[in-house]
Amino acid sequence: MSATPSSTGSPRPSPETSPFTLERGLAAFRAEIDGPVAAFFSSCVHCGVCAQSCPFYLETGDPKYTPILKLEPLRLIWAAEFTLLGRLKGLLGLNKQVTDEMLTQWEELIYDSCSMCGRCSLVCPVGNDIQAMVRKTREGMVASGHAPEGLIGASVRAVQTGSPMGLQWKTLQVQINHIETSTGLAVPVDQAGVDYLVMLSSMEVINFPEYLEAITRIFDHAGVSWTLSTQCFEATNAGIQIGNKDVAAILVQRVVDAAVALGVKNVISPECGHAYTAIRWEGPNLIGRPYPFHAFHIIEVLDQLRAAGRIKTEGMETDRLSLHDPCNLARKSGVIQQQRNLMDLVAENFVELKEHGRFQWCCGAGGGVSSNERAEPLKLAAFKMKKAQIEEVEPERMVTMCATCRTQLEEGLEHFNMDIPVVGLTELIAEHLVEREPAEQAEGAT
Amino acid sequence: MSDPMDFLLLTKGPLFDLAITVFALGLAARILEILINGRRPNYSEARGGQWLPGLRTVLTRSVPDPGTFKRAPFNVVVGWLWHLGFIVTLLFFIPHIALIKSLLGLSWPGLPNPVVDLVTAVTLVALVATLVHRRTHPVKRRISTLEDYLVWTLVFLVVLSGYLAYNRIINPYPLALGLHILSAEVFLIVLPFTKLTHIFTAFIARWYNGASFGRRGVES
Numbered sequence: 001m002s003a004t005p006s007s008t009g010s011p012r013p014s015p016e017t018s019p020f021t022l023e024r025g026l027a028a029f030r031a032e033i034d035g036p037v038a039a040f041f042s043s044c045v046h047c048g049v050c051a052q053s054c055p056f057y058l059e060t061g062d063p064k065y066t067p068i069l070k071l072e073p074l075r076l077i078w079a080a081e082f083t084l085l086g087r088l089k090g091l092l093g094l095n096k097q098v099t100d101e102m103l104t105q106w107e108e109l110i111y112d113s114c115s116m117c118g119r120c121s122l123v124c125p126v127g128n129d130i131q132a133m134v135r136k137t138r139e140g141m142v143a144s145g146h147a148p149e150g151l152i153g154a155s156v157r158a159v160q161t162g163s164p165m166g167l168q169w170k171t172l173q174v175q176i177n178h179i180e181t182s183t184g185l186a187v188p189v190d191q192a193g194v195d196y197l198v199m200l201s202s203m204e205v206i207n208f209p210e211y212l213e214a215i216t217r218i219f220d221h222a223g224v225s226w227t228l229s230t231q232c233f234e235a236t237n238a239g240i241q242i243g244n245k246d247v248a249a250i251l252v253q254r255v256v257d258a259a260v261a262l263g264v265k266n267v268i269s270p271e272c273g274h275a276y277t278a279i280r281w282e283g284p285n286l287i288g289r290p291y292p293f294h295a296f297h298i299i300e301v302l303d304q305l306r307a308a309g310r311i312k313t314e315g316m317e318t319d320r321l322s323l324h325d326p327c328n329l330a331r332k333s334g335v336i337q338q339q340r341n342l343m344d345l346v347a348e349n350f351v352e353l354k355e356h357g358r359f360q361w362c363c364g365a366g367g368g369v370s371s372n373e374r375a376e377p378l379k380l381a382a383f384k385m386k387k388a389q390i391e392e393v394e395p396e397r398m399v400t401m402c403a404t405c406r407t408q409l410e411e412g413l414e415h416f417n418m419d420i421p422v423v424g425l426t427e428l429i430a431e432h433l434v435e436r437e438p439a440e441q442a443e444g445a446t
Numbered sequence: 447m448s449d450p451m452d453f454l455l456l457t458k459g460p461l462f463d464l465a466i467t468v469f470a471l472g473l474a475a476r477i478l479e480i481l482i483n484g485r486r487p488n489y490s491e492a493r494g495g496q497w498l499p500g501l502r503t504v505l506t507r508s509v510p511d512p513g514t515f516k517r518a519p520f521n522v523v524v525g526w527l528w529h530l531g532f533i534v535t536l537l538f539f540i541p542h543i544a545l546i547k548s549l550l551g552l553s554w555p556g557l558p559n560p561v562v563d564l565v566t567a568v569t570l571v572a573l574v575a576t577l578v579h580r581r582t583h584p585v586k587r588r589i590s591t592l593e594d595y596l597v598w599t600l601v602f603l604v605v606l607s608g609y610l611a612y613n614r615i616i617n618p619y620p621l622a623l624g625l626h627i628l629s630a631e632v633f634l635i636v637l638p639f640t641k642l643t644h645i646f647t648a649f650i651a652r653w654y655n656g657a658s659f660g661r662r663g664v665e666s
Binding site: 069125 | 479480493503514
């Protein structure tokens with residue numbers, strides 16, 4: 001327990017130069033063990049079925065990517081310190097130790113080859129929530145200094161600049177100006193007391209500016225009172241991906257502060273998977289109290305507006321469209337029917353991927369895999385599962401509602417020379433809005 | 447073991463008491479050491495309940511989703527086969543029911559001996575198949591530990607010794623029966639300290655899983 005990285009011959013920085021030490025890592029593992037973790041490890045019979053749910057195993061065929069195996073460091077701590085037998089074995093010095101060497105080896109397993117998609121948690125016959133334990137294991141990996149450079153960079157940028165990509169408000173302001181010009185609508189900023197605070201992801205702002213424009217048009221159409229906040233516009237949370245509660249709490253607190261400052265009733269998480277998990281599920285626990293507002297994914301809000309008859313659409317997409325459910329949204333948050341209701345509104349030739357909804361297959365890029373440059377080959381390998389699903393139903397376009405999924409689908413399909421464009425569901429809805437007919441109807445904005 | 451009858455009496459008497467005691471205390475300790483960890487309070491706004499989804503998952507996780515069945519048919523079919531065979535033999539062999547009645551006062555109708563005999567034979571074959579699978583499937587080979595093989599051996603011996611005793615393949619009978627009882631006692635003694643605890647803790651694990659997903663509005 002008192003082993004320092006230097007005593008184990010690790011290439012990692014010494015405790016004098018780095019706040020991350022094996023000892024802190026072990027303490028973080030320990031702090032993550034709760035009743036469910038103990039029940040899960042007590043129940044594993046090494047049947048290996050979890051591997052059959054993991055795109056990283058299935059597409060590489062390498063058994064080291066078996067999900068339950070990725071948890072070995074956490075399991076060793078549990079076995080040694082949280083079981084009677086382990087404590088007895090400890091007295092005799094019989095427990096296998098978690099060392100820096102081991103954690104170095106496991107870094108690839110716990111980060112590069114896991115998108116935390118949670119499919120394993122749904123198929124494990126004894127009910128082990130493996131994904132939740134991967135999330136927990138990452139806490140110990142960060143604290144012991146075994147997190148990938150790409151994710152460390154994103155976390156540092158997020159804390160220092162407010163965006164994992166270093167994006168500033170002024171960039172967003174330029175985009176807002178463009179949107180206001182092209183739509184003739186005002187993009188509300190820092191409006192207090194409105195119903196919805198709209199959060200964004202940097203990736204959306206940079207890669208998919210059409211998202212904000214779509215929101216602007218839909219909310220104007222539906223008469224929704226909303227705003228952006230100059231205090232905080234970034235919904236993504238690098239702390240959730242790398243697995244560090246301190247970083248994650250700082251980032252969530254910024255969203256909460258912005259929402260409280262403007263006195264909004266609801267916060268909308270953008271077309272992003274992990275941002276939703278961060279804001280909707282982990283956030284209140286990170287700051288240790290319930291929110292004074294509700295948190296929604298944009299797709300939930302759009303479906304509520306649809307159900308209330310506040311979204312009127314015209315015309316249908318006639319080409320063959322299929323849907324990719326983001327893991328964080330569908331399997332991990334139960335947002336499954338909403339996107340289908342919205343698809344029915346605008347697509348007459350919609351075809352489901354065979355395994356969809358809670359049993360969808362991950363795109364391969366989530367859980368920080370896409371921010372971890374060295375994981376690129378694994379990310380592409382895991383995508384082949386999605387590719388096979390898409391090939392099976394041969395859509396002409398794919399629709400999704402997560403910027404990371406969308407980027408991965410676009411890049412992956414491009415890589416395999418598949419000419420299947422990918423669109424965001426929000427913009428698809430915006431394209432079909434019935435033009436409003438009030439007095440200001442003019443020829444300019446079409 | 448000079449007198450098979452003495453050996454049988456030993457297994458039915460003091461060894462049985464010892465096994466039951468270690469099993470009961472050990473299992474209680476294991477379940478306690480799970481539950482004592484508890485769960486942190488969850489401040490996020492729940493989308494669904496926990497209790498019912500938890501209980502639902504306790505039941506539904508026994509049956510795989512169609513995709514998993516297609517990808518792991520051996521695990522599912524052979525796994526079901528031998529678990530069911532083991533349970534049927536344990537709970538519906540008439541002498542086992544008599545033993546349970548003497549311990550708990552509960553009893554139910556048994557199955558005809560030839561049926562149980564056939565089920566036992568199928569269970570033995572299925573168990574051998576799981577061992578072959580464990581040694582040949584790359585994932586199972588990679589994740590298997592010494593404990594997996596020890597537990598397999600023990601389960602196999604319990605079923606095998608019962609089969610040999612019933613069919614009078616080992617003689618004299620008191621020795622055969624004594625060996626069967628002894629193997630069952632070893633099984634009970636190691637149960638709380640190996641993956642055999644899943645017989646009980648898998649239901650806790652499934653509940654936690656179902657509760658966590660259910661709270662987020664997902665059937666798991």
